[in-house]
Amino acid sequence: MLNFVDSVQDAVAGIKDGSTVMIGGFGNAGQPFELIDALLECGATDLTVVNNNAGQGDQGLALLIREGRVKKMICSFPRQSDSWHFDAKYKAGEIELELVPQGNLAERIRAAGAGIGGFFTPTGYGTMLAEGKETRIIDGRGQVFETPIHADVALIKALKADGKGNLVYRKTARNFGPIMAAAATHTIVQVSEIVPTGGLDPENIVTPGIYVNSIVQVSGSGAGATNGKVA
Amino acid sequence: MSLTETSIKTSDTPLGRDDLARLVAKDIAPGSFVNLGIGQPTLVSNYLTDEQNITLHTENGMLGMGPAAEGDEIDGDLINAGKIPVTELPGASYFHHADSFAIMRGGHLDICVLGAFQVSATGDLANWHTGAPGAIPAVGGAMDLATGAKDVFVMMTLLTREGASKIVESCTYPLTGVGCVTRVYTDKGVFLTGPDGVTVRETFGCTLEELQELVPVPLKAAPAAVGG
Numbered sequence: 001m002l003n004f005v006d007s008v009q010d011a012v013a014g015i016k017d018g019s020t021v022m023i024g025g026f027g028n029a030g031q032p033f034e035l036i037d038a039l040l041e042c043g044a045t046d047l048t049v050v051n052n053n054a055g056q057g058d059q060g061l062a063l064l065i066r067e068g069r070v071k072k073m074i075c076s077f078p079r080q081s082d083s084w085h086f087d088a089k090y091k092a093g094e095i096e097l098e099l100v101p102q103g104n105l106a107e108r109i110r111a112a113g114a115g116i117g118g119f120f121t122p123t124g125y126g127t128m129l130a131e132g133k134e135t136r137i138i139d140g141r142g143q144v145f146e147t148p149i150h151a152d153v154a155l156i157k158a159l160k161a162d163g164k165g166n167l168v169y170r171k172t173a174r175n176f177g178p179i180m181a182a183a184a185t186h187t188i189v190q191v192s193e194i195v196p197t198g199g200l201d202p203e204n205i206v207t208p209g210i211y212v213n214s215i216v217q218v219s220g221s222g223a224g225a226t227n228g229k230v231a
Numbered sequence: 232m233s234l235t236e237t238s239i240k241t242s243d244t245p246l247g248r249d250d251l252a253r254l255v256a257k258d259i260a261p262g263s264f265v266n267l268g269i270g271q272p273t274l275v276s277n278y279l280t281d282e283q284n285i286t287l288h289t290e291n292g293m294l295g296m297g298p299a300a301e302g303d304e305i306d307g308d309l310i311n312a313g314k315i316p317v318t319e320l321p322g323a324s325y326f327h328h329a330d331s332f333a334i335m336r337g338g339h340l341d342i343c344v345l346g347a348f349q350v351s352a353t354g355d356l357a358n359w360h361t362g363a364p365g366a367i368p369a370v371g372g373a374m375d376l377a378t379g380a381k382d383v384f385v386m387m388t389l390l391t392r393e394g395a396s397k398i399v400e401s402c403t404y405p406l407t408g409v410g411c412v413t414r415v416y417t418d419k420g421v422f423l424t425g426p427d428g429v430t431v432r433e434t435f436g437c438t439l440e441e442l443q444e445l446v447p448v449p450l451k452a453a454p455a456a457v458g459g
Contacts, residue, residue: 103332103375126409
């Protein structure tokens, strides 16, 4: 069911301790900062977070990690020049890391949303990231069995929603949004604009509203806005 | 000096980073779809010409990526894989992450250019993790690019700071992909790698014999170079 909620606080209020939370964004592009801030505020803890990275600087996901709310990160690229909060928690042994090649991360999320029980892929074959996993030779190539990543909640950012919950995104801020929306049981979206039903061209809908549960409008989070930071 | 050596030494001095990037750019076939890795490979884009009509892919969901953004062009929603602000060219397209990696993993990219710690004689690639105790591992899209692109070019200096060859019999760093590298561009020569071992297409500032003294795997002149 689709709900339009008035505040980011209301949007995340139902997130329980121990949840698996997918958070959209690649670096800061597409990261739903306001929803993450609200998650921080609401106090949910013991979270497993799925994101490409493990937070940048002193905002968004990085703060959730700093405050000890994240017990496990599932991501492809945690180590960055400004990932100091993750780095500290990791070195202190206070956060678990499941490192996933980025294409496997995307496809495992896609698989969850599409009801796929798993898939074989050449990515990672013969590397330490395939250790302990089932492998097969398919079409003459070594391939590794990968399983879907499901989530209780997805927090994503889109540019516009219409009254049916259909979404369009902006440039490379789209990244993980569409596949996370499909993979999570409950998908919460922050948008910079809500337009009347019929206000989006059906040919250009990127995420159909069937994947969306809660929408909140966040003013000032539109075109290119990433809280003053680009990367 | 034998005929073979003469024919493959194409420069009297080792190539600098920009000259190497220019050479890689020249070797990319017109109309190709290409992904340039973070770091040194990004330099290649500076030397692609309009006539080549190359389309650049970035893993975070775009084809038709343009040069780095400057001034008013900077837009937080338009970045490359290194999270640097970039621009879009006419004909660009955006897509979500699973589609972007399907482009990589599905064999649709003609060439990817990557940096490396080591490349083995049979084209194994190590470029994501030193394996050092306490190092925080980060893999990103490296494994997908290495296994998915039709051709995997590596750009690197031939030697480490300590003077060890980065072309090795077998990689001692954790692998990114097995048997995936097809060509290695270095400051001292261009190497073609594959199941039959390493051939040298051209050398810069050294002879094949001098190169052989640096590299601990058997080198032979590429067939096209012999008598060329």
